[in-house]
Amino acid sequence: MPPEKDYYTLLGVPRNATPEQLRRAYREAAQRLHPDKNVALGETELFLEIGQAYETLIDPASRETYDAQLSEFEAELSAESPFHVNVLHSRSALLRIDEPQVHYTLLEIRPAQDLPEIRPAVNLGIVIDRSTSMRGARMDQVRSAVLAILRDLQPTDSASVVAFDDRAEVIVSHDQARDVSTARARLSLLQAGGGTEIAQGLTLGLDELHRSYVKEGVNHLVLLTDGRTYGDEELCLELADQASNAGISINGVGIGSEWSDRLLDDLAARTGGNVIFLNTPKAVTDLLNRIYDDLAQIVAAQMRVDGGFSQYVDLRTAFRLVPEPMPLGDSLPMSLGNLPKDGFIRLLLELVIHPLLGLEEVTIANLNVSGTLLGKAAGDRQLPVPIKMDLTDDLDGKPPPEPISQALNLLSLYKLQEKARHEAELGQVAQAARRLESLATQLLAAGEKDLAKAALNEAVQLTHARRLSMEGEKTLKYGTRALLLSPPSEL
C-alpha cells in the first residue's frame, strides 16, 4: 500500500529527523495552525494531517513501518522514469529569519534521452462557434483553415468538426474526415447564425473525440469562438474537468475582442491547454496547422504535478513558462499539458516560506511529476521530485539565476496588467490608469513599442470612458503573456 503523504515533507523535517526535531516541527505547526486561533480555510485540515504525521513518526515502531512503505513506493516510482526534472532556485539557501520570505523555484521537465522515436497518432476535434458574429470573413477563414487540416490529415490520425450556436451539430464526423470531397461539401454547409452556447459545442465535440479516441496517441480539442457564452460557464468548466480526466487537452482560440478570455483561460488551464488571441481571423490557418504539427511532436500527454508542500510553505502562484505561457493557479495538482519530444515544460513556482528557525535544512516540497507516455510503451509514468533547501543566516549576495529573473521580469509586466484590469473593474480608474502608464514605461524599456502604445491608449481610454476597451484588455493580457515566449535562457 503506498503511503498517502510524505510525512517528512509535510512536517518539514529531514528523513533522519530526531524525536526532538519532530517535536519542534509539530510545536511550530501547532502555534501557527491551531484551530483555537483564527485560521484560514483548510488550515484545520492541514493541522489534523500534521498531527497524524507526528503521531506516526514519533512512535519508533510505526515510523519503521511507514519508512519501509515510503522507500518502497519511491524506489518504484523513480525506477526507469521517462521524465527528467531540473530544479533551479532563486537563492541557494533560505534565510533563517523570523518573518515570511518569498522563494522562487523553476522546474524544467524533459523527456529522458533514451525514449524510442515515435510519432503519436493524433485525434483532433475542432469545435467552431457559428454564431451570427462569425458571419463573413471570420467564417470563410475558419472554413478554409479546417479544410486545409483535413486535406493534409495523416493516415494514422483522425479529425472531426463540430459547429455550435445555441445548439451543436456534427459537421464532419471522424469517418467523413477521410473523404476530402465529402468534407468540403459538408463544410460549405457551415453558415453563421444564432447565439453562442459553448457548453453545447464542447459536449458534442468531446463526444466525437471519444468515438475516435486513441489510447496511445494524443487527443486534443480546439475551440474557436468569437463570442461570450451566457449561463453555461459552470457546465463548460465541468466539461473541461471531464476532458482532462479522460486525457483530452483543450486549446481555446479567441477571435476578435468580444469573447470571454477568463472563461477560456480557466477552461484550457484545467486541461493543460492554452489560449490564443487572434485579433484578425487571417492567422487562423497558420495557427491550426501549427497546433496540428505540434501535436505530432508529443512524447507524453497529460503531464501533471501533484504531491505536497511542507507545512512551512504556501504556494502563492504557479505559471507555466514553456511551451505555452499560462497561469496555473495556486493549488496542486496542476495540469501541464503535453510534453514535446525535443522540448521541455518549464514552470515557475512562487512560494511563501514561513519563519524557519533552528533548522539546518528543510524539504520544502515533495512533488510528483506524472504523465501518460505515448506510443508502444504507452502508460502512466511518474517521477518523485523532492525539493530540499539549506538554511543560512547570511545571504551570499548572488543574483538569482538568469532564467528565473528573466521570467519574473516578464511575469511582473503580465501581473501589472492583471492588476490594472482588476482596479479598472472595481472603478479605481485613476489608480488603474497610473498603473497602465507605468506598465507602458516598462514595456517601452523592454523594446515593446506596440504593447506600450496599447497600454497608453488604455490609460487614456480609462480616463474618458472609465473602463478598458475589450480589445485593449486582450491585447495587453495576451501580449504581455506572449513576451514569455521569447527564447528562454538555458538552465
Next chain:
Amino acid sequence: MIECPTCKNREFVGTLFCSECGTRLVMATQVPTMGISRDKLSEEAKATRPTMSGTPDLSTGALLGLKVVTSGELLSLVGRDNYTLGRSIEGQAVIPDVDLDKYEAYDAGISRMHAELRIAEDGVYVVDLESSNGTLVNGKRLAAQEPEPINHGDILQLGRLRLQIIAQARG
C-alpha cells in the same frame, strides 16, 4: 519585509519584483526594513553583509565604498586616508569630500559637515562631526567626535540617509 525603493510598497524578503510597480527589488532585497530597533538593524547588517568576493563594483584602487541603500548606487572612495561626508550649498567655503547633496541630503537631515571616515592601520572608523541629526552605525547612535570602528556591510545612517559600507580586501 523589504520596501520597494520606487513606490514604498512592502514585500516579503526574497521578492524579486515589486507587485505594485514592477520595479526590480534585488537591491532592496539586501536591506530588510524591519523598523528602527537597534537589534533588528544590526541583524539586518549581518543578514545582508555582502561577501568580499561579491564587491567587484568598486573603482580600481578603491578600498572603500559607500552604497546608497535606497538606490543601490555605489560611491567609490579613492586616494585619501580620510573623507568628510556632508552636503554642499552654493558659496560654501569648505566642501565635504563626499558631497551627498544629490541624494536629497537636505531633506534627509544631513549637516554640511556631518561625519568623517578615517582609514587607519587597524581598520576604518567613522566620527560624527557634531551633526544636527546624528550618525548611526547599525542603528546605534554615535557620540560626537568619538571614532567608532565600522566594517564591511555595516549600515551607516546620516540623518535619515542610509549608506552601506563596502570594503575591498587589501592587496
